[in-house]
Amino acid sequence: xxxxxxxxxxxxxxxxxxxxxxxxxxxxxxxxxxxxxxxxxxxxxxxxxxxxxxxxxxxxxxxxxxxxx
Amino acid sequence: xxxxxxxxxxxxxxxxxxxxxxxxxxxxxxxxxxxxxxxxxxxxxxxxxxxxxxxxxxxxxxxxxxxxxxxxxxxxxxxxxxxxxxxxxxxxxxxxxxxxxxxxxxxxxxxxxxxxxxxxxxxxxxxxxxxxxxxxxxxxxxxxxxxxxxxxxxxxxxxxxxxxxxxxxxxxxxxxxxxxxxxxxxxxxxxxxxxxxxxxxxxxxxxxxxxxxxxxxxxxxxxxxxxxxxxxxxxxxxxxxxxxxxxxxxxxxxxxxxxxxxxxxxxxxxxxxxxxxxxxxxxxxxxxxxxxxxxxxxxxxxxxxxxxxxxxxxxxxxxxxxxxxxxxxxxxxxxxxxxxxxxxxxxxxxxxxxxxxxxxxxxxxxxxxxxxxxxxxxxxxxxxxxxxxxxxxxxxxxxxxxxxxxxxxxxxxxxxx
Numbered sequence: 001x002x003x004x005x006x007x008x009x010x011x012x013x014x015x016x017x018x019x020x021x022x023x024x025x026x027x028x029x030x031x032x033x034x035x036x037x038x039x040x041x042x043x044x045x046x047x048x049x050x051x052x053x054x055x056x057x058x059x060x061x062x063x064x065x066x067x068x069x
Numbered sequence: 070x071x072x073x074x075x076x077x078x079x080x081x082x083x084x085x086x087x088x089x090x091x092x093x094x095x096x097x098x099x100x101x102x103x104x105x106x107x108x109x110x111x112x113x114x115x116x117x118x119x120x121x122x123x124x125x126x127x128x129x130x131x132x133x134x135x136x137x138x139x140x141x142x143x144x145x146x147x148x149x150x151x152x153x154x155x156x157x158x159x160x161x162x163x164x165x166x167x168x169x170x171x172x173x174x175x176x177x178x179x180x181x182x183x184x185x186x187x188x189x190x191x192x193x194x195x196x197x198x199x200x201x202x203x204x205x206x207x208x209x210x211x212x213x214x215x216x217x218x219x220x221x222x223x224x225x226x227x228x229x230x231x232x233x234x235x236x237x238x239x240x241x242x243x244x245x246x247x248x249x250x251x252x253x254x255x256x257x258x259x260x261x262x263x264x265x266x267x268x269x270x271x272x273x274x275x276x277x278x279x280x281x282x283x284x285x286x287x288x289x290x291x292x293x294x295x296x297x298x299x300x301x302x303x304x305x306x307x308x309x310x311x312x313x314x315x316x317x318x319x320x321x322x323x324x325x326x327x328x329x330x331x332x333x334x335x336x337x338x339x340x341x342x343x344x345x346x347x348x349x350x351x352x353x354x355x356x357x358x359x360x361x362x363x364x365x366x367x368x369x370x371x372x373x374x375x376x377x378x379x380x381x382x383x384x385x386x387x388x389x390x391x392x393x394x395x396x397x398x399x400x401x402x403x404x405x406x407x408x409x410x411x412x413x414x415x416x417x418x419x420x421x422x423x424x425x426x427x428x429x430x431x432x433x434x435x436x437x438x439x440x441x442x443x444x445x446x447x448x449x450x451x452x453x454x455x456x457x458x459x460x461x462x463x464x465x466x467x468x469x470x471x472x473x474x475x476x477x478x479x480x481x482x483x484x485x486x
Contacts, residue, residue: 021219026281029348034377034385035284037344037355040091040108041432041445044479048095052451052473054395054420055369057290058342058359061208061227061270 084485087112094478101165101473102132110177118183126197128173133165137303137417138327139404139459140164140467141315146324148249150302152237152257155249163471166302168236173199187214195229203232210272219278223288229268235301238262242331243411246304248322258329266296274342283347292338303330305417310406313462328405330416338363353377366399367421384435389447391428397421403459403469422470423454430477440484447477 022030029035042059050056088111095104110124136147138158145158149168158164175197183189188211195206208227214220233239238256247257256262274288306315307326315325344357359371373391380386398421400414430447453470460469 020280021217022278022281024218027278029282030278030284032348032353034353034379035346035348040089040110040481041479044091044093044108044477048449048477049393052420052449052475053369053393053424053426054363054365054367054398055338055340055359055361055371055393057270057272057292057338058340058361058371059288059344059357061225061272061290 085114087114087483087485089483090481092480095475097132097473097475099471100133100167102130102134102475105129120181122177122179122181122193124175124177126173126175128171128175130171130173133167134302135419135471136164136166137330137419138164138306139308139417139464139469141306141325142463143314145315147304147327148246148324150236152247152253153249153251161467163468171199171201173197173202175204187218188212201234201236203234205230206268208270221276223272223274223276225270225272227268227270227272230265231268231296232263232265233297233301234263239264239297240299240301240329242299243328243415245319246322246324246327246329247319248324264297264301266294266298268292268294282349283345286342286344286346288342290338290340290342292336292340294336294338296334298332298334298336299330300332300416300418301329303416303418304328305330305402305405305415307405307407308464309462310408311462313404313460313464316407326407328411328415330418331414332400332416333365333414336363336365351379353379365421367395367397369393369395383437384433387432387434389428389430389432391426393426393428395424397423397454403456404464419453419470419473422456424451424470425454426451428477432479434481440482443479443481445477445479445481447479449473449475449477 037059046056088109091108093106106126106128108124108126110122112120112122114120138145138147140161140163143160145164146155147158147164148155156167175195177193177195179191179193181189181191190209190211192209195204197204206227206229208225210223210225212221212223238258239260239262240258241260244259270290270292272288272290274286276284276286278284304327307328308315318324318326338361340359340361342357342359344355346355347353355375357373361369371391371393375387375389378386398416400412400416401421402415402417404417405415426449428447428449430445432443432445434441434443451473453472456469
């Protein structure tokens with residue numbers, strides 16, 4: 001049930017934003033640093049939530065490497 | 070048309086060396102876990118196609134963590150994990166094991182390289198050490214751009230080998246806690262001195278540019294852990310099914326009956342992750358969702374949202390909200406009832422319980438001629454769900470899954486040269 005809902009959400013999101021080819025010279029906004037994930041903050045968050053919750057990873061690998069779980 | 074440097078241009082665009090340092094303080098309420106951590110990474114851009122990255126993390130942990138036992142209407146005595154000492158928990162208090170003091174050192178090294186115009190690969194090694202834990206890992210990732218670089222597909226794999234060497238040795242699953250013996254040494258629990266586990270992860274995904282302003286990343290990951298997956302320091306209370314009071318432990322021990330937890334020897338996790346990013350003229354927004362399911366019966370959902378307010382070309386403010394919910398593992402038990410047959414697997418670890426959590430915070434960053442400074446402050450709150458069937462007799466009056474609140478303060482400084 002939850003899985004269906006998540007899949008539907010992702011499809012709906014993708015469908016509402018039709019894909020168009022964006023030419024290289026139109027990428028000024030995508031080139032901004034704030035349009036990329038902050039890897040350091042993500043690593044800090046993964047380490048904290050890995051120690052406190054039963055889930056990990058998602059964006060990348062599951063983190064881990066500590067005896068905290 | 071006048072070209073100007075975009076807001077938030079990366080330091081790395083001009084720098085050959087990039088140094089990124091973070092100081093993190095993590096503190097839980099009620100004298101639970103405190104962590105101070107320093108992370109430093111150095112990235113060297115060798116040329117347009119190649120870069121190398123090395124990072125070092127030092128963590129110092131102190132405080133107390135719930136042992137898994139439940140509160141009682143009388144003082145409870147527990148044997149510390151070493152088997153050599155004991156500690157008391159007052160009537161009505163959540164049993165916390167305060168024998169928790171650790172220093173962790175972690176090292177990673179990574180290499181990134183282009184493979185022609187449209188492909189890149191990266192590989193990394195990691196190692197971390199605590200006095201009772203050793204991790205060694207390796208990972209690799211391949212990315213491929215196509216469709217005029219509007220689409221990037223990626224695949225990755227990681228392997229980790231973890232060795233546990235718990236204080237006092239490895240407990241035999243579901244065996245009762247024994248009385249403290251000040252002369253005890255080494256394997257006091259009878260399960261050997263060390264154990265290990267293997268963790269393998271696979272990742273496959275795609276990043277799609279949707280418009281001049283937005284992109285969507287979707288990925289699927291599969292993780293398999295095999296070996297010793299118990300937490301050697303977690304226990305469960307065995308209580309009377311009518312009164313909810315702890316029952317007597319081994320004869321002559323003077324302890325109540327507490328047994329060491331028992332988890333299955335393998336776990337398979339699957340997650341689906343999606344993130345949508347949108348650029349306004351000045352600001353940007355990122356919304357992500359993750360669904361995870363595993364063969365322990367845990368399902369979880371996470372939603373994370375960040376709004377980046379680029380106040381001016383030098384400073385930004387980024388509010389952040391995160392929401393998380395998980396269902397309990399099939400073998401999660403708040404308590405075990407005296408007289409019931411022992412289940413094959415049981416754990417009272419609150420991290421395997423039904424729970425909800427949220428995080429709220431913000432980050433402020435400022436670029437100067439000497440680099441970029443940032444401060445991040447966040448508040449995390451986790452609330453366990455009800456424990457149906459466990460709230461018998463005395464237990465009805467206690468909080469069986471203790472809530473957790475924590476403050477996260479992170480200071481960052483990065484510069485390039």
